[in-house]
Amino acid sequence: xxxxxxxxxxxxxxxxxxxxxxxxxxxxxxxxxxxxxxxxxxxxxxxxxxxxxxxxxxxxxxxxxxxxxxxxxxxxxxxxxxxxxxxxxxxxxxxxxxxxxxxxxxxxxxxxxxxxxxxxxxxxxxxxxxxxxxxxxxxxxxxxxxxxxxxxxxxxxxxxxxxxxxxxxxx
Amino acid sequence: xxxxxxxxxxxxxxxxxxxxxxxxxxxxxxxxxxxxxxxxxxxxxxxxxxxxxxxxxxxxxxxxxxxxxxxxxxxxxxxxxxxxxxxxxxxxxxxxxxxxxxxxxxxxxxxxxxxxxxxxxxxxxxxxxxxxxxxxxxxxxxxxxxxxxxxxxxxxxxxxxxxxxxxxxxxxxxxxxxxxxxxxxxxxxxxxxxxxxxxxxxxxxxxxxxxxxxxxxxxxxxxxxxxxxxxxxxxxxxxxxxxxxxxxxxxxxxxxxxxxxxxxxxxxxxxxxxxxxxxxxxxxxxxxxxxxxxxxxxxxxxxxxxxxxxxxxxxxxxxxxxxxxxxxxxxxxxxxxxxxxxxxxxxxxxxxxxxxxxxxxxxxxxxxxxxxxxxxx
Numbered sequence: 083x084x085x086x087x088x089x090x091x092x093x094x095x096x097x098x099x100x101x102x103x104x105x106x107x108x109x110x111x112x113x114x115x116x117x118x119x120x121x122x123x124x125x126x127x128x129x130x131x132x133x134x135x136x137x138x139x140x141x142x143x144x145x146x147x148x149x150x151x152x153x154x155x156x157x158x159x160x161x162x163x164x165x166x167x168x169x170x171x172x173x174x175x176x177x178x179x180x181x182x183x184x185x186x187x188x189x190x191x192x193x194x195x196x197x198x199x200x201x202x203x204x205x206x207x208x209x210x211x212x213x214x215x216x217x218x219x220x221x222x223x224x225x226x227x228x229x230x231x232x233x234x235x236x237x238x239x240x241x242x243x244x245x246x247x248x249x250x251x252x253x
Numbered sequence: 254x255x256x257x258x259x260x261x262x263x264x265x266x267x268x269x270x271x272x273x274x275x276x277x278x279x280x281x282x283x284x285x286x287x288x289x290x291x292x293x294x295x296x297x298x299x300x301x302x303x304x305x306x307x308x309x310x311x312x313x314x315x316x317x318x319x320x321x322x323x324x325x326x327x328x329x330x331x332x333x334x335x336x337x338x339x340x341x342x343x344x345x346x347x348x349x350x351x352x353x354x355x356x357x358x359x360x361x362x363x364x365x366x367x368x369x370x371x372x373x374x375x376x377x378x379x380x381x382x383x384x385x386x387x388x389x390x391x392x393x394x395x396x397x398x399x400x401x402x403x404x405x406x407x408x409x410x411x412x413x414x415x416x417x418x419x420x421x422x423x424x425x426x427x428x429x430x431x432x433x434x435x436x437x438x439x440x441x442x443x444x445x446x447x448x449x450x451x452x453x454x455x456x457x458x459x460x461x462x463x464x465x466x467x468x469x470x471x472x473x474x475x476x477x478x479x480x481x482x483x484x485x486x487x488x489x490x491x492x493x494x495x496x497x498x499x500x501x502x503x504x505x506x507x508x509x510x511x512x513x514x515x516x517x518x519x520x521x522x523x524x525x526x527x528x529x530x531x532x533x534x535x536x537x538x539x540x541x542x543x544x545x546x547x548x549x550x551x552x553x554x555x556x557x558x559x560x561x562x563x564x565x566x567x568x569x570x571x572x573x574x575x576x577x578x579x580x581x582x583x584x585x586x587x588x589x590x591x592x593x594x595x596x597x598x599x600x601x602x603x604x605x606x607x608x609x610x611x612x613x614x615x616x617x618x619x620x621x622x623x624x625x626x627x628x629x630x
Contacts (some may be wrong), residue, residue, distance in 0.1 A: 085380065087312075087315065087316075087319075087333060088312060091308050091312045091315060092308045092309075092312070095306055095308040095311045095312070096303045096304065096306040096308065098301060098303075099302060099303045099311070100299040100300055100301075100303025100304075100306070101299060101303075102299075103298060103299040103303065104295050104296060104298065104299035105312060106271070107268060107269045107270060107271045107298070108270060108271025108505065109270075109271075109302055110271075110504045110505070110506060111271060111505075111506065112299075112302065113311070114506070116311065117311060117314055117315050117318060120311075120315050121315060121318055121319060124315075124319065148435040154276070158596040159293065161295065165292050165295075168292065169292075169295075169296065169299075172296060184303065185304060185616040188300060188304060191297075191300050191301070206301060207302075210301040210302060210304070210305050211305055213305075215503070216270075228263055230261060231262065231266035231267070232262040232265040232266070234266055235265050235266040235269070235294055236262060238293070238294040238297040238298055238301075239290050239293055239294050239297075239581075241297045242293030242294060242296050242297045243293065245296070245297065246293065246296075246299070
């Protein structure tokens with residue numbers, strides 16, 4: 083059982099955290115949900131069909147956990163079923179890319195990041211890599227809190243257009 | 254995806270980061286959660302977070318939650334536990350005072366209605382799940398300790414001879430324990446940790462947060478208690494202290510849990526946290542009233558406050574406070590707003606009045622003594 087859990091977490095945690103962050107928005111809630119998804123997966127290890135990919139199975143568990151949280155009137159998933167289906171489709175498209183690990187399959191993201199302007203890239207790096215608060219990002223970039231929020235949101239929208247374009251095989 | 258109307262960038266960003274109040278976020282999710290721009294930003298938000306994931310750290314946390322231990326380590330722990338138990342038993346029989354070798358003889362209801370006991374009986378049987386409804390219930394133990402059980406609480410009393418003669422298993426709600434001279438040792442056991450008396454009057458409040466996160470608020474009026482939350486080190490809380498476990502961070506789940514602990518039984522909603530001078534300020538609201546707590550990094554509550562309903566002023570203020578304000582500012586002063594603040598075991602009322610066209614702020618204790626005065630206009 084320990085080997086099963088270790089392998090599953092090492093291979094799939096990045097993808098599951100990514101998906102859970104899309105479900106919850108908040109990084110702390112996403113980490114909590116991702117860990118819970120692996121705990122459930124561990125309890126249901128005998129249901130896992132090793133001949134099939136683990137990604138959709140784990141995402142299904144995370145979706146159900148998020149739905150159950152919504153029923154208990156806890157913080158709920160950010161999106162409805164239609165968007166979830168769209169996100170699942172994108173995940174399967176990323177999973178079909180070459181590479182062993184989730185990070186290896188994200189070359190489209192890396193390429194698009196490189197196309198962003200320096201200020202946008204810095205803001206995203208401070209938020210995701212250095213895990214700075216918005217206030218800290220504002221102080222580091224010498225700009226207001228409102229500008230930080232606008233910049234981050236717009237940078238991600240630009241990045242999304244680029245990533246989706248590359249995943250569809252364009253550019 | 255449908256094509257819902259676009260959100261302002263800042264609002265969408267707050268929604269993505271969990272920075273919006275839960276009520277606002279839920280309303281926005283209905284219409285904006287699937288907007289194309291928002292979904293694209295959400296996708297990248299997840300991809301970037303996943304790119305920074307640390308699987309080894311996550312694995313350690315998952316293993317911890319699973320409570321997994323290797324067979325060799327489990328064997329070592331069992332051996333150590335048995336050896337320790339033998340040593341304690343031998344030492345205890347030699348050193349413990351005689352009252353510690355006798356099991357408690359029971360408790361009875363002093364006031365209020367307790368659920369789970371025989372109808373018409375005041376006797377509280379040990380080992381049976383009991384609970385309170387909408388009112389406080391006071392129990393007395395034969396050895397002199399008293400328990401004030403908060404409304405909507407569930408608990409089981411157990412007793413045995415030994416160091417922790419009384420064991421209160423608190424499943425929900427809260428209990429205030431008045432233990433004279435520490436002669437009747439109590440252990441209040443909760444899923445968020447145990448609180449052990451060291452001769453004292455104290456209260457324990459348990460609340461549930463997000464996804465199995467449980468928190469404790471421990472307030473000590475006299476003496477001292479020890480809080481045991483394995484595997485964390487034990488923490489002592491001295492008289493006058495009010496401390497939250499776990500100590501809240503800027504995480505919205507922990508901040509909301511802190512507010513639930515400080516305002517038990519209320520439909521409290523979380524608004525925001527900010528760090529000011531090394532302290533965490535947590536803001537929220539209950540109905541139309543703002544609430545705020547200031548907490549140190551170790552979980553010690555510096556102060557917490559609650560706005561009083563404007564429509565209920567001045568009636569919501571204690572009579573000595575009302576009378577002192579009328580005496581100072583006259584009967585024509587208009588009541589603008591008021592809040593009650595708890596700080597270090599004392600209560601203060603901050604009241605804003607309009608006096609001859611000017612707004613005046615005054616701060617008084619519960620006995621109507623002025624603690625300061627400031628003119629706003």
